[in-house]
Amino acid sequence: xxxxxxxxxxxxxxxxxxxxxxxxxxxxxxxxxxxxxxxxxxxxxxxxxxxxxxxxxxxxxxxxxxxxxxxxxxxxxxxxxxxxxxxxxxxxxxxxxxxxxxxxxxxxxxxxxxxxxxxxxxxxxxxxxxxxxxxxxxxxxxxxxxxxxxxxxxxxxxxxxxxxxxxxxxxxxxxxxxxxxxxxxxxxxxxxxxxxxxxxxxxxxxxxxxxxxxxxxxxxxxxxxxxxxxxxxxxxxxxxxxxxxxxxxxxxxxxxxxxxxxxxxxxxxxxxxxxxxxxxxxxxxxxxxxxxxxxxxxxxxxxxxxxxxxxxxxxxxxxxxxxxxxxxxxxxxxxxxxxxxxxxxxxxxxxxxxxxxxxxxxxxxxxxxxxxxxxxxxxxxxxxxxxxxxxxxxxxxxxxxxxxxxxxx
Amino acid sequence: xxxxxxxxxxxxxxxxxxxxxxxxxxxxxxxxxxxxxxxxxxxxxxxxxxxxxxxxxxxxxxxxxxxxxxxxxxxxxxxxxxxxxxxxxxxxxxxxxxxxxxxxxxxxxxxxxxxxxxxxxxxxxxxxxxxxxxxxxxxxxxxxxxxxxxxxxxxxxxxxxxxxxxxxxxxxxxxxxxxxxxxxxxxxxxxxxxxxxxxxxxxxxxxxxxxxxxxxxxxxxxxxxxxxxxxxxxxxxxxxxxxxxxxxxxxxxxxxxxxxxxxxxxxxxxxxxxxxxxxxxxxxxxxxxxxxxxxxxxxxxxxxxxxxxxxxxxxxxxxxxxxxxxxxxxxxxxxxxxxxxxxxxxxxxxxxxxxxxxxxxxxxxxxxxxxxxxxxxxxxxxxxxxxxxxxxxxxxxxxxxxxxxxxxxxxxx
Numbered sequence: 001x002x003x004x005x006x007x008x009x010x011x012x013x014x015x016x017x018x019x020x021x022x023x024x025x026x027x028x029x030x031x032x033x034x035x036x037x038x039x040x041x042x043x044x045x046x047x048x049x050x051x052x053x054x055x056x057x058x059x060x061x062x063x064x065x066x067x068x069x070x071x072x073x074x075x076x077x078x079x080x081x082x083x084x085x086x087x088x089x090x091x092x093x094x095x096x097x098x099x100x101x102x103x104x105x106x107x108x109x110x111x112x113x114x115x116x117x118x119x120x121x122x123x124x125x126x127x128x129x130x131x132x133x134x135x136x137x138x139x140x141x142x143x144x145x146x147x148x149x150x151x152x153x154x155x156x157x158x159x160x161x162x163x164x165x166x167x168x169x170x171x172x173x174x175x176x177x178x179x180x181x182x183x184x185x186x187x188x189x190x191x192x193x194x195x196x197x198x199x200x201x202x203x204x205x206x207x208x209x210x211x212x213x214x215x216x217x218x219x220x221x222x223x224x225x226x227x228x229x230x231x232x233x234x235x236x237x238x239x240x241x242x243x244x245x246x247x248x249x250x251x252x253x254x255x256x257x258x259x260x261x262x263x264x265x266x267x268x269x270x271x272x273x274x275x276x277x278x279x280x281x282x283x284x285x286x287x288x289x290x291x292x293x294x295x296x297x298x299x300x301x302x303x304x305x306x307x308x309x310x311x312x313x314x315x316x317x318x319x320x321x322x323x324x325x326x327x328x329x330x331x332x333x334x335x336x337x338x339x340x341x342x343x344x345x346x347x348x349x350x351x352x353x354x355x356x357x358x359x360x361x362x363x364x365x366x367x368x369x370x371x372x373x374x375x376x377x378x379x380x381x382x383x384x385x386x387x388x389x390x391x392x393x394x395x396x397x398x399x400x401x402x403x404x405x406x407x408x409x
Numbered sequence: 410x411x412x413x414x415x416x417x418x419x420x421x422x423x424x425x426x427x428x429x430x431x432x433x434x435x436x437x438x439x440x441x442x443x444x445x446x447x448x449x450x451x452x453x454x455x456x457x458x459x460x461x462x463x464x465x466x467x468x469x470x471x472x473x474x475x476x477x478x479x480x481x482x483x484x485x486x487x488x489x490x491x492x493x494x495x496x497x498x499x500x501x502x503x504x505x506x507x508x509x510x511x512x513x514x515x516x517x518x519x520x521x522x523x524x525x526x527x528x529x530x531x532x533x534x535x536x537x538x539x540x541x542x543x544x545x546x547x548x549x550x551x552x553x554x555x556x557x558x559x560x561x562x563x564x565x566x567x568x569x570x571x572x573x574x575x576x577x578x579x580x581x582x583x584x585x586x587x588x589x590x591x592x593x594x595x596x597x598x599x600x601x602x603x604x605x606x607x608x609x610x611x612x613x614x615x616x617x618x619x620x621x622x623x624x625x626x627x628x629x630x631x632x633x634x635x636x637x638x639x640x641x642x643x644x645x646x647x648x649x650x651x652x653x654x655x656x657x658x659x660x661x662x663x664x665x666x667x668x669x670x671x672x673x674x675x676x677x678x679x680x681x682x683x684x685x686x687x688x689x690x691x692x693x694x695x696x697x698x699x700x701x702x703x704x705x706x707x708x709x710x711x712x713x714x715x716x717x718x719x720x721x722x723x724x725x726x727x728x729x730x731x732x733x734x735x736x737x738x739x740x741x742x743x744x745x746x747x748x749x750x751x752x753x754x755x756x757x758x759x760x761x762x763x764x765x766x767x768x769x770x771x772x773x774x775x776x777x778x779x780x781x782x783x784x785x786x787x788x789x790x791x792x793x794x795x796x797x798x799x800x801x802x803x804x805x806x807x808x809x810x811x812x813x814x815x816x817x818x819x820x821x822x
Contacts, residue, residue: 021433023752054677062687063678070676070742073749092749121690128645128715129693134545233643235541268478277467277474279534282542303538334482341485341503345436349756 003367004194008201010181010210015361016188016197017353017369025096025190026350028088029107030358032185033178036082036151036292037215044158045166045174047080048123052171053087053106054078055115060105062115072098075351078106082143082152083292084362090351093191097200104204107179116168124164127157134231135302138240138402142298145227146242146398150220152291181205182212187358190350217293219247224397230406236282237305237403239312241396245288245295246388248363253290255380255388260288260297261335262327263318263394268334270318275301281311286394292363297394305404312408319394326386336377343373415765415775416606422622423594426613427765427775429601431758437602438502438758440766441515444595446495447568449586449626454578456536456570457586462492463532464524464583465499470517474528477514486511492568494702495770502759505603509612516616524587529580540572547648547810548713550640555650558638559707559806562631592623599766602758637807637822639814647717647811650710651724653802655699657706658771664784665796670699670708671743672735672793673728678742680727685712691720697728703771708802717815721807725821728802735790735797747785751778 004016034046055062069076069089076089076099087106091099130136140155147153158166186205188197222244246252264271264286275284281303289296301311346352347370356373360366368376401408416428450457467474481488481501488501499518501511543549557565570578598617600609655666674681674697685691697710710728714720754760755778768775776784805822809815 023755024749063683066676066678066683066687067738067742070678071738071745073742073745073747075749075753090753092752095749118688118690122686122693125646125691125713125715126693129548129713131645132547132648132713235544236538268482273475276535277531279531279538282535282538302542304541330479334479337483337485341487344485344504345487345502348434348436348758349753 001369002194003369005367006198008181008206010206010208011212012181012184012186012201012205012208013361014186014197014201015357015367016194017357018188018190018192018194019350020191022191022350023092024090024350025093025188025192026088026090026354027096027100027103027186027188028086028354028358029103030185030187030362031085031087031107031179032083032183032215032362033085033213034081034083035154035156037178037213038154038174042166042170042174043154043162044123044156045171046085047156047158048119048163048166049171049175050078050080050085051119051123052111052116053109055109055112055119057105057108057110065102065105068098068102074099080156082154082156086358088354096192096196100200101204107184108208111168111172111175113168116171120163123157124160127160127163130157134234134238134402137229138238138400141227141229141402142240142242142398142400145225145400146222146296147220148223150294151216152220152294178213180209180211180213182210185358185361187354187361189353189357215292220244220294222397226399226408227401228405228407229400229402230404231402232404234403236302237308237401237405239301239308239399239401241299242296242398243395244397245297245392246290247293247295248290250295252384252388252392253288253295254376255384256288256295256297256392258332258335258339258377258380259327259385259388259394260286261339262331263322264299265338270322271315274314274318275311280307280314284311284315290363299396308401308405309408323389323393323395326382326389329382332380332382332385336380340374340377343370343377412779413777415777416610417769417775418610420593420614420618422618422620424596424598424617424620425769426610427597427599427769428604428606428609429761429765430604430606431602431755431761434603434758435504436502436758437505437508437600437604438762439500439508439512439515440599440762441499441519442496442597442766442770443499443519443591444495444625445497445590446493447566448494448563448628449590450563450566451582452629454574454582455566456575457578457582458492458497459536459569460529460532460578461524461583461586462490462497463535464528465518465522466490467525467528467532468523470521472517477518481511481514484511494564494568500759500763508600508602508604509608512609512612513616519591520617520620522587524584526580529583533575533578536570537572537575540569540575547642547644551648551650551808551810552709552711554640554810555652555709555806555808558634558636558808559652560702560705561633563628564702565633589626593617593620594622595625597766597769599762599769601761601765637817640810641812641814642810644811646713646715647809647813647815648711648713649717649721649815650808651728652707652709652806653728653804655706655708655800657704658701659703662796664788665793666706666800667699668740668743668788668793669731669797670697671746672731672739673697674710675743675746681710681724684727685720685723689719689723691716691723695724701771717809717811721815722818725805725818729821732797732801735793737790740788740790740793744785744788748782751782754778
């Protein structure tokens with residue numbers, strides 16, 4: 001396993017973890033832009049732009065882009081979060097050059113008006129699809145209310161209105177501002193030579209504009225609150241809660257990750273044994289989400305409406321006990337073993353390594369090998385968990401409920 | 410592609426062990442198919458196998474439920490238990506060094522489960538709540554509803570049970586189901602990864618060799634649901650499921666059928682994605698794939714849209730239009746996708762362990778990746794078209810969930 005890194009003159013950073021023992025290679029552009037970098041007028045533009053990337057440039061039409069990726073049997077896609085727009089592909093090493101060229105086409109698309117008009121309909125269908133999913137509604141609302149007044153509160157998809165009002169020119173302007181060398185990390189994992197990566201990057205990315213866009217990253221100060229969205233036709237009640245946790249650049253993030261496994265993993269955790277195993281709830285989990293400058297514990301509860309209050313009390317009691325007494329050595333050992341196995345299994349595929357490689361670089365300018373991750377994991381003990389809980393205790397500041405209930409009291 | 414080493418061995422009691430050593434990886438995975446799927450649920454008691462599946466891991470051998478979960482977590486086993494029409498399947502993946510200890514725990518789970526009666530209500534409550542959640546999300550509900558209408562009972566019945574029948578189940582019934590169905594004859598144990606095949610085989614022989622064979626339970630074949638059906642639901646999109654007949658995995662024409670569906674829905678350059686989404690903007694999500702039972706198969710298609718009439722019309726039209734011809738480059742793209750997916754499978758022990766077990770069930774042997782590659786490379790536009798002409802898309806089953814019923818255009822009904 002070899003790690004390499006460099007930076008082009010336009011600021012684009014390249015990181016690669018190369019491994020001749022695997023069968024494929026994964027490559028991704030991590031563009032440091034997402035819904036938090038938008039303004040109200042262009043809400044949803046990052047995600048819409050990610051779709052438009054696949055419509056090609058002056059050389060390649062939309063049909064060409066899809067056809068060429070399929071010609072070489074690539075597994076490819078893109079995603080947009082609050083902070084990062086990711087374009088990626090996994091292919092056999094013999095098709096790396098073609099894949100690289102096509103992925104690079106995605107980063108500097110033409111953004112033609114007629115493509116924009118058709119794709120707008122697809123985006124509106126996507127908004128409709130998510131509107132039919134109560135858990136998605138809960139997630140969107142809790143992000144909005146927990147991060148009220150903070151850029152992280154902006155919705156990734158935008159609204160039907162903001163998408164209808166968005167113009168192609170506004171999108172072009174957003175693209176010009178954010179798709180610049182200094183905002184982009186190119187990550188490569190798998191079976192390929194570093195020289196090939198460098199040569200292709202010079203050819204395809206060397207001419208991209210330099211520069212970097214600003215992103216204010218002060219830690220969110222959530223106002224807190226409870227919101228109940230009543231859906232009479234719903235059979236189940238879905239509740240999400242958020243509380244502050246360490247930001248992405250905080251060393252305590254790994255302790256937070258491990259704590260969430262102990263307390264709220266989907267099996268074998270405290271919440272599993274107290275709520276799911278006895279059949280009190282269909283799902284009761286807590287996860288840790290890291291962002292630039294902020295972080296959250298995200299609690300999810302799904303179950304029968306009439307059991308909601310009792311289940312929320314059960315969760316509160318678990319959090320209270322963890323905040324007061326910490327976790328046991330046996331729980332820690334179990335969580336470390338679980339997480340270690342996940343890290344190793346995921347790393348057997350280049351696609352699994354890509355997200356870790358790119359994510360670590362975008363957020364922390366840091367390379368972490370699998371063995372680095374395993375070493376850190378072993379070093380987290382009760383003391384580290386206690387230090388984390390001191391500043392970031394488990395709990396909720398913000399609650400959103402979706403379902404038949406009209407109140408949570 | 411490196412030559413694969415596949416070892417198969419049938420124990421005297423009818424359990425088949427299929428092993429694939431993969432020396433380049435650190436992990437190992439297993440996939441145990443027990444022939445105790447939902448087709449064996451007693452009539453009117455659908456979901457019996459699903460509850461059994463939940464109870465299986467609530468204590469076994471010397472371990473109670475918590476100890477079992479604790480020990481498997483400490484071995485790093487990423488596990489999953491599920492019920493399908495034919496099998497109850499237990500899978501796990503972990504570091505290769507831990508696989509031997511994991512297998513001995515699985516011998517307890519399969520052969521010495523406690524099936525604690527006092528946890529039956531909890532398991533049932535979990536199953537009922539999962540179905541109620543699916544009711545709230547039409548995108549999850551549509552495909553099981555489509556299956557009920559395109560396959561006869563019991564194959565089309567939902568493996569997870571129904572909200573009508575689950576509450577009628579009793580703890581005794583689940584215990585009886587275990588006694589009646591859980592058996593080694595017909596069971597398949599696939600293990601792939603950084604393993605020594607002789608050691609693993611010896612361990613499985615030791616742990617499962619004295620498991621007594623049982624008569625295969627029987628079941629009655631029933632009816633399928635209406636060919637065109639609608640459930641009214643207050644949703645933004647209308648969710649559409651479409652099915653038509655295809656050939657199963659064991660059929661000599663299977664790969665031609667696979668390619669025909671690939672032309673329709675393999676990758677973003679495929680016809681459905683291009684015509685329905687890219688050109689017309691009618692949907693966000695559309696996909697079609699081959700669903701195969703042992704003796705019959707269907708093409709199953711999903712699409713969600715706010716313009717159901719036009720979407721259904723365009724989708725059905727594309728399905729039928731395959732019969733008018735296929736371009737060489739469309740077939741080439743299917744082959745390219747197959748090549749990369751076959752090679753990348755060698756990076757996943759879980760994918761390999763499931764694949765070799767599934768092959769054994771359908772074919773009674775394992776097709777190597779090279780052999781699959783050869784079969785796919787041998788396809789020609791003519792051979793795929795011959796298949797399409799002898800199995801044309803038609804006699805569609807159409808299921809919709811949404812605000813209003815959708816008319817199936819006369820020419821397709």
